[in-house]
Amino acid sequence: MSLNAQKYRALLNSGEFIVSPGVYDGYSVRLVEAAGFKTAATSGAAVSNAILGQPDSGYLGLSENVNHCRNIARSVGIPVTADADTGYGNPMNVHFTVQQFEEAGIAGVNIEDQVSPKRCGHMPGKEVISLEEMVMKVEAACLARRDDAFVVCARTDAIAVEGIEAACRRARAYAEAGADMIFADAVRSEEDIAAIVEAARVPVTVNMGFGIRSRPTTPLFPIPRLKALGVRRISLPRMLPAAAIHAMQQALSVMREVMTTGVPADRPDLLASIEDIMALMGYAEMREREARLLHQDAPVRSHA
DSSP, X not given: OOHXXXXXXXXXXXXXXXXXXXXXXXXXXXXXXXXXXXXXXXXXXXXXIIIIOSOSSSOOOHHHHHHHHHHHHTTOSSOEEEEOTTOSSSHHHHHHHHHHHHHTTOSEEEEEOBOSSOOOTTSSOOOBOOHHHHHHHHHHHHHHOSSTTSEEEEEEOHHHHHOHHHHHHHHHHHHHTTOSEEEEOSOOSHHHHHHHHHHXXXXXXXXXXXXXXXXXXXXXXXXXXXXHHTOOEEEETTHHHHHHHHHHHHHHHXXXXXXXXXXXOOOTTTSOOHHHHHHHTTHHHHHHHHHHHOOTTSOOOOOO
């Protein structure tokens, strides 16, 4: 059994409202854990942007995604869920995809009903596969998991393509096919959310994007209001990448000024200290292991 999946399933079953910041590397996931969040979620868009330097338009491959998520999940003690895009093919591919993520220590995955190659859920031009095909993908995902605690989250992008009524039909069908959670992306209003919650009858998660900054698509809903509407979880896939980009832009701008003026700048307000970095990344624990495992004065044994 997967300890991470068990932790995440327990959190989901507890009834607690779950906030999952989106992560994309070791720094971001360790910061989420250090800030006291109980879970994190890899953002497919952020991973694609960060490791490929490309838009979220279906360029990220299965192995790239799984290997990157494995390193993220092993970096922390909190459960991490992953964005598995469309499952990388038909239901047979989805079956293999879920096994790969589960073996990587991931606690659960999103599988979406977009046509492949997919695109960011808040971009125009999305297309969705048939309800029947996605139901088979959900069934394949549930069949593939070795531990029933592993969470299968079925995402639908149908609101923007087919409308809210069709999205609700899909939500109900995906839940009946075995999905543990429903993720209707790009919800437009409280009415959309309430309709999806009523249709799904399993936990519903909402993508809140930047979390602390508005955007043109899904509005910023207050957490108490989302709770009242029956939402069980929110993800914040764009918050940390956006924060990192903003901070890096500021630091680079100051460095350009230094290059022009020749005057050094000491800006602790812009940068973490080396001590902060080493504490975040566990250097003290590494030194403890070194002291225990590396005995510099021990004789070298010959195996000849």
